[in-house]
Amino acid sequence: MRLIAFGFSLGPILFGVGFLAPVIAALLDGAGLSAPFDLTPIQFGLGLGVVIGIIARQRKTWLW
Amino acid sequence: MVDATETKGLRAREKAIAEQFMGGFPWVMVLWPLINTTVWLSLWPLVFIGALPIWAAFILATLNVIAAYLPSHDAQHHIIAPEGSRWHWFNELIGWYSLIPLAAPLSALRVTHYEHHRHTNDPELDPDYPMAAATRLGALAKAAVKNQPLHDRYAATLQRLDTPAAKRAMLHAMVAKLLQYSILAALAWSGHVWEAVLLWWLPHKIGSVYINFYLSWAPHQPMTGSGRYRNTRAFKSIWGNIGSSGMQYHIVHHLYPTIPLHRNPAAFRALRPILEERGCDLGNLPR
Numbered sequence: 001m002r003l004i005a006f007g008f009s010l011g012p013i014l015f016g017v018g019f020l021a022p023v024i025a026a027l028l029d030g031a032g033l034s035a036p037f038d039l040t041p042i043q044f045g046l047g048l049g050v051v052i053g054i055i056a057r058q059r060k061t062w063l064w
Numbered sequence: 065m066v067d068a069t070e071t072k073g074l075r076a077r078e079k080a081i082a083e084q085f086m087g088g089f090p091w092v093m094v095l096w097p098l099i100n101t102t103v104w105l106s107l108w109p110l111v112f113i114g115a116l117p118i119w120a121a122f123i124l125a126t127l128n129v130i131a132a133y134l135p136s137h138d139a140q141h142h143i144i145a146p147e148g149s150r151w152h153w154f155n156e157l158i159g160w161y162s163l164i165p166l167a168a169p170l171s172a173l174r175v176t177h178y179e180h181h182r183h184t185n186d187p188e189l190d191p192d193y194p195m196a197a198a199t200r201l202g203a204l205a206k207a208a209v210k211n212q213p214l215h216d217r218y219a220a221t222l223q224r225l226d227t228p229a230a231k232r233a234m235l236h237a238m239v240a241k242l243l244q245y246s247i248l249a250a251l252a253w254s255g256h257v258w259e260a261v262l263l264w265w266l267p268h269k270i271g272s273v274y275i276n277f278y279l280s281w282a283p284h285q286p287m288t289g290s291g292r293y294r295n296t297r298a299f300k301s302i303w304g305n306i307g308s309s310g311m312q313y314h315i316v317h318h319l320y321p322t323i324p325l326h327r328n329p330a331a332f333r334a335l336r337p338i339l340e341e342r343g344c345d346l347g348n349l350p351r
Contacts, residue, residue, distance in 0.1 A: 060212060
């Protein structure tokens, strides 16, 4: 049960990797933009998704 | 207003009227989720094969998610088939099936909703109290806040209760959440990002705000009243009774939770003289 609770406490980071990363990559592709630092769109999406997920986990919100 | 000597007779009259609207098989509340959830499930293959544009599917999916809660609400109260009846499994089936677009388990919603009935507007114990707000805009903001990680009170309510039903509900809620986000991730990583976003994730967010606004906030605001005749109100919505998910007459539901949702308007009209005598807040609903 403790393991499950720990897994859920990582929810925002997992969401960043599992969902936000491909969404960010698709947004870049859709807008015809290239990712910075010579990254592929999905690499950029993964990096940004993890960062946003960590911030959301620490602040317990995606909005502020 | 009613004095103490009249109360008993008034309550008996009220109960006799309310009982006329209970019982029977609520076909509307059975057909509704069968159609609603089936339409939502059908959107996926229709969009995948290009038979339906994704923008149209997004609109339909949002309506489906918004409409997913109410049939389960009747099932939560065992209205479709009462507990102990040989058809009760059908009540549970309808309740679970209706909630698929919301990715929420009937068990968790039932336990927390009963707590809402027991402790309506209690700042500590009502699971819906975090929606308390003075204005519509404030309520929309509260609904957005409730969507943030660990900001709703439902998990905390299940932990506080710590009953076998609450523990089971918590497990169901975790499995449902895990399933929903696993499916979303699988879709997004397999080249179906926009289907995942527009058929489920975004409709789910919009639907959650709508449901919290109309079901948790509107019929209970200002969320300060306590007691049978004070904790819920009737009101006139600019979107009408259907647009407000039947919540104009939610006061009837709190008084008699086993009246099916679609009979609440008629029950309200029949009960109105008594509710007026009780001094209930009937808002600006026309006679």
